[in-house]
Amino acid sequence: MSVPVVVTPPRLNFAGFCAYCGMHACTDPVCVARYRSSRWAVCPSCGGVGDCDGVGCDLCLYGVIEVCVNHPGAVQP
Numbered sequence: 001m002s003v004p005v006v007v008t009p010p011r012l013n014f015a016g017f018c019a020y021c022g023m024h025a026c027t028d029p030v031c032v033a034r035y036r037s038s039r040w041a042v043c044p045s046c047g048g049v050g051d052c053d054g055v056g057c058d059l060c061l062y063g064v065i066e067v068c069v070n071h072p073g074a075v076q077p
């Protein structure tokens, strides 16, 4: 069994929009704090492919999802 290496997605997407509130260039402390304390793991719906069209997955960001702190293998930004 190989353990996948999970890289957390940026809070601001590559166009500069916040993943939480959708604001451009967001600096909201609520979003910053939420992101800092977030944990991420491979999306169970698409297996990390991140292809929303192919598998109908709309939960994940680039193949990973935000999970609870106790989730096995969860990584922090």
Ligand SMILES: [Zn+2]
Residues within 6 Å of the ligand: 018, 019, 020, 021, 022, 023, 026, 027, 028, 031
């Ligand atoms: Zn935000």
Ligand SMILES: [Zn+2]
Residues within 6 Å of the ligand: 043, 044, 045, 046, 047, 048, 049, 050, 051, 057, 058, 059, 060, 063, 064
């Ligand atoms: Zn997914």
